[in-house]
Amino acid sequence: MKWDLKPLPNKITLIRFIAVFVLWILAYIGNGFWFGIVFLIAGITDFLDGFVARTFKMGSEFGVYFDSLSDDMVNFSIIFWVYLLIPEFFLEHIVILLILFSLFIISIGSGYIKFKKLPSWHIYSFKLTNWFLYCFILIAVFFEPHLGLFYALSVLAALALTESIILNFISDELESNRKSIFFE
Secondary structure (H helix, E strand, C coil): CCCCCCHHHHHHHHHHHHHHHHHHHHHHHHCCCHHHHHHHHHHHHHHHHHHHHHCCCCHHHHHHHHHHHHHHHHHHHHHHHHHHCHHHHHHHHHHHHHHHHHHHHHHHHHHHHHHHCCCCCCCCCHHHHHHHHHHHHHHHHHHHCCHHHHHHHHHHHHHHHHHHCCCCHCCCCCCCCCCCCCCC
16 A cells, blocks of 8 residues: 555644654643644644545545554553653543553454554544544643543443454454444
């Protein structure tokens, strides 16, 4: 697959891809305010790239891959960013965070083993989980972590990751446009 950054949706995804590296620097130096601003931009691009691709029929195999790669980079990094920015919250909820991180690694790993590439499921449960994730992180860095939102996010993330793992095992091929295990 050839890297193609010319279509607008892929340029939008590129912003999120680059933002991950900026977010690492901001988290490392403990700058929660600017982290929140860049994270908000990353969140907007997460929803805007797919919207533009669908609306203007600009979707591509590379676009699906690049979007999923950028999402996975954000999702992999979250646990570390929480540790760096709100360490007391991280330590108080380490068990939940490690369970979710483990499910994420199992989801990515089982998909990679089966399909020989990063899985790129665009299921509804992931979309909903990402909304909650962006809201939780923004509230946490600008104000303080909201426990109710964190627990709702944790349940949604566990369900979405479990759905992804099930899809990895029951699917013969990686259908990135599949919306759920319950329907095609």
